[in-house]
Amino acid sequence: MTDEDPLAWKTLDSEVAYTCPGFEIRHEDVRLPDGVKTDFDYLTEPESVAVLPFTEDGDVVVIEEWRQAVSRVSRGLPVGGVEPEDDTLELSAHRELTEETGYEADRVSHLTTVEPANGIADSVMHYFVAYDCVPTGEQELDDNESIRATTTTFDALKEEIATDGVYDGRTVLGVSYYETFGAEE
Incomplete structure (x- = not known):
C-alpha cells in the first residue's frame, strides 16, 4: 500500500x-x-528472529525464561533482536540460538515472516528452523535474561501448546506454522 x-x-x-x-x-x-x-x-523495536531448533536426534531445543510482565517462567522458542553487526537474518538466527541455548545449528532455513502486533507495534518477526543443533558451550545471556535451555520432542511441544502449557504466542505461531506448512531444508 x-x-x-x-x-x-x-x-x-x-x-x-x-x-x-x-x-x-x-x-x-x-x-x-x-x-x-x-x-x-x-x-x-528492531526486527527479531525466532528459532525452531531441532537436535541431531530430532528433539526440539526450548527455553524456559522468566517473564516479568506476566510474573512467571515462560516456555518457548529462542527469540531475539537482529543486531546491527548481523550481515544476514540467518546469522541473527544462528547467533540468537547460541546465545540463548548454548547450542549451534549446522544450518538454518527461513520459515516465515510476520508482523505479530501491527495494531500497536512495528515489530517484525522472522522465523527460522535450525537443523542438527548440538550443545557446544555456554549461553551468552544479556544482563536482563534468566534462561534455562532444555529439550523435548516435537510431539510433546505440540501437546503442551494444545493443553495450554505454552502461552508464548511466538512459539505457538512458529510451531503451528511449521506443523502446517513445513520448511525448506
Whole structure:
C-alpha cells in the first residue's frame, strides 16, 4: 500500500515519547482519511528472529525464561533482536540460538515472516528452523535474561501448546506454522 491509498493516515509529526533498552514508544500526530486530526502511540523495536531448533536426534531445543510482565517462567522458542553487526537474518538466527541455548545449528532455513502486533507495534518477526543443533558451550545471556535451555520432542511441544502449557504466542505461531506448512531444508 502507498500513502495514496484512501485508508492511509498522514503523519503530521513524530517523536520518541519514551525510550528504554530494547524498544521505544513513538508518539505521532496524524490526520485520518476523513480529515480528523488525532494522535497515535506505538511501540517500535528492531526486527527479531525466532528459532525452531531441532537436535541431531530430532528433539526440539526450548527455553524456559522468566517473564516479568506476566510474573512467571515462560516456555518457548529462542527469540531475539537482529543486531546491527548481523550481515544476514540467518546469522541473527544462528547467533540468537547460541546465545540463548548454548547450542549451534549446522544450518538454518527461513520459515516465515510476520508482523505479530501491527495494531500497536512495528515489530517484525522472522522465523527460522535450525537443523542438527548440538550443545557446544555456554549461553551468552544479556544482563536482563534468566534462561534455562532444555529439550523435548516435537510431539510433546505440540501437546503442551494444545493443553495450554505454552502461552508464548511466538512459539505457538512458529510451531503451528511449521506443523502446517513445513520448511525448506
